[in-house]
Amino acid sequence: PGTGKTTLALLIASLTKSQFSPVSAVGSGVADLRRVCQEAQDRLGMHGQRTILFIDEIHRFNKAQQDVILPHVENGIVVLIGATTENPSFEVNSPLLSRSRIFTLNALTTEQMEELLLRAASDRERGLGDPPVEIQPDAMQAIISLSRGDARIALNSLELAVDTKPPDKDGRRHVTIS
Numbered sequence: 001p002g003t004g005k006t007t008l009a010l011l012i013a014s015l016t017k018s019q020f021s022p023v024s025a026v027g028s029g030v031a032d033l034r035r036v037c038q039e040a041q042d043r044l045g046m047h048g049q050r051t052i053l054f055i056d057e058i059h060r061f062n063k064a065q066q067d068v069i070l071p072h073v074e075n076g077i078v079v080l081i082g083a084t085t086e087n088p089s090f091e092v093n094s095p096l097l098s099r100s101r102i103f104t105l106n107a108l109t110t111e112q113m114e115e116l117l118l119r120a121a122s123d124r125e126r127g128l129g130d131p132p133v134e135i136q137p138d139a140m141q142a143i144i145s146l147s148r149g150d151a152r153i154a155l156n157s158l159e160l161a162v163d164t165k166p167p168d169k170d171g172r173r174h175v176t177i178s
Contacts, residue, residue, distance in 0.1 A: 001085060001150045001152070002107075002108070002147070002149065002150025002151045002152040002153060002154075003105040003106065003107060003108060003149070003150075003151070004105065004151065005056075005083040005105060006022075006054070006056065006083065008105075009022075009052060009054045009081045009083070010054075012052060012081065013052040013054075016050065016052070017049070018049065018050040018051060018052045018079065019040070019043055019049055019050070019051040019052065020051075020052050020054060021036045021039070021040065021051050021052065021053050021054065021078075022054045022055075022056065023036060023053065023054065023055050023056070024055075024056045024057060025055055025056065025057040025058055025059070025060035025061045025065075026056075026057050026060055029065065030064070030065055030068050033065065033068045033069055034068060036051075036053060036078075037053070037068075037069070037072040037077055037078060039051070040053065040072070040077050040078045041072075041077045044076075044077060050076075050078075050079060051077070051078050051079070052078070052079050052081055053069070053072075053078040053079065053080050053081070054081045054082075054083070055069075055080065055081070055082045055083070056083050057083065057084060057085075058082030058083060058084050058088075058091070058092060059084040059085075059086040059088070059091035059092065063093050066092065066093045066096055067093070067095075069096065070095050070096060070099075073096065073099055074099065080096070080100070082096075082100075088100075088102055106149075107148065107149025107150070108149045108150075108151055109149075110144055113143075113144045113147065113149065113151070113154055114140060114144065116151055116154065116155070117135060117140060117143060117144070117154060117155075117158055118135070120155055120158060121133040121134070121135055121158065121162075121175075128158065128159065128162050128173075131167050131171045131172060131173060132171070132172050132173070133158075133162055133172070133173045133174075133175060134172055134173070134174050134175070135158070135174075135175045136174060136175060136176045138176070139161065139175045139176050143157045143158060143161070158175065161175045162175060
């Protein structure tokens with residue numbers, strides 16, 4: 001979790017100028033899959049635009065649900081990107097697996113988490129760097145430890161810590177652990 005699976009799928013869709021159609025296996029069923037695939041077929045026929053079908057938690061779909069997608073993947077109506085925190089060899093059916101490339105995204109390292117947090121703390125446009133944020137070493141290590149390699153947890157924790165700290169007399173905000 002929190003390694004950038006959805007972000008990577010969005011980036012692929014953007015770079016290939018494809019429609020991004022996300023589906024969560026937790027709350028979707030066969031009717032949702034058929035609807036997205038029909039929309040993808042219509043879009044491809046009318047506009048020549050491909051569709052990235054992003055299925056989050058694909059391991060939660062049963063064999064029948066996965067079978068609904070197969071013909072649309074085979075004939076190029078959709079490009080399937082399935083995200084799972086489970087081993088796809090056990091959770092995704094063989095016909096889909098045989099038409100797939102598997103990429104493993106590992107939990108972020110301590111160094112990567114530190115870099116991510118420092119960037120978020122200093123970025124004035126997309127981060128928390130206006131006014132500047134200084135993360136004390138003990139606070140950095142606590143956030144990294146609690147997040148267990150999940151960037152979303154680390155960033156939300158940093159956001160919460162900063163929101164509770166008023167700026168000092170120089171306008172800087174300090175994230176510390178008490």
